Amino acid sequence: MPTPMDVQRLTNLLPPDEGWGEVVHLPRVGSTNAEAAARGVLWSPVITEHQTAGRGRLGRPWQDTPGASLAMSVVVPPVAPPGWLPLATGLAVRSALVDEGVDAHLKWPNDVLLPGDDGRKVCGILCQSQPDGRVVVGIGINVGHGRGDLPVETATSLRLVGAHVDRTTLAAAVLTHLRHLHTALAEGGERAAQVRADYSAACATLGRRVVVHHPDGTREEVETTGLDLDGCLRVIRAHGSDTVAAGDVQHIRLPGASSS
CATH class of the missing domain: 3.30.930.10 (Bira Bifunctional Protein; Domain 2)
Known part of the structure; x- marks a missing residue:
């Protein structure tokens, strides 16, 4: 202890x-x-x-x-x-x-x-x-x-x-x-x-695919590319580039890779 x-x-x-x-x-x-x-x-x-x-x-x-x-x-x-x-x-x-x-x-x-x-x-x-x-x-x-x-x-x-x-x-x-x-x-x-x-x-989140869990309960898989000047997460969605200001992310683990 x-x-x-x-x-x-x-x-x-x-x-x-x-x-x-x-x-x-x-x-x-x-x-x-x-x-x-x-x-x-x-x-x-x-x-x-x-x-x-x-x-x-x-x-x-x-x-x-x-x-x-x-x-x-x-x-x-x-x-x-x-x-x-x-x-x-x-x-x-x-x-x-x-x-x-x-x-x-x-x-x-x-x-x-x-x-x-x-x-x-x-x-x-x-x-x-x-x-x-x-x-x-x-x-x-x-x-x-x-x-x-x-x-x-x-x-x-x-x-x-x-x-x-x-x-x-x-x-x-x-x-x-x-x-x-x-x-x-x-x-x-x-x-x-x-x-x-x-x-x-x-930050282990950047430059990888993640699942974003949004505050409204929805979730989506995106690719992260960096952070903007406000600290928001820059991502690539199906319709193009965007930012995520709030939510949780789940790192997608590739076979044989660390989960960090």
Whole structure:
């Protein structure tokens, strides 16, 4: 089982004099996103040992095992275009995992996959815009789960690929990477272009055939060709080129190929 969260060490790694808010550590909470939104403090991470009512994209329940996950949320200023914030968050998680020696790929728009466990999902991300324009960024990473602890067959954990990661170190790394990427997106120009390039290089969705599951329940098979400046997925449909702004993608697995 993962080591307990060290709030004092995390506070030292995210010091107030560098613009970080209070580290809020809760033994149990319904939703870290809801808690962070209610507090409304920029760059003040809310972390819990047990999230009981977490939600993923499209309102899906996010299952949690007490003490096994890194479940946290943070309120950040908006960036333009807004579609790049969830993508950058996935890139932040991937960068933190690579720092720990864990190979990870991204699946558009905001999943993190582990090739070491057949491309299964280790992290989900939910960004929720607030009435004042700020955005709550929610991150859930499976750290210490065994196979039987996971809610679906397509999920994995860091433990299952042999990675023994300290959650305090991981939380600090994810948040630090997120802040750097957020700053680059807010600055725009060449720095934002580099974020887009880095995401594209790490995204296993691009340049392959996928099934897009649309929010209205329909689905279609398309070929992906890249991302546009808004973070939408460029695709080739039967009638020609188009973009997909929202939805889930399922990577089509070719015989003998990895599912990542």
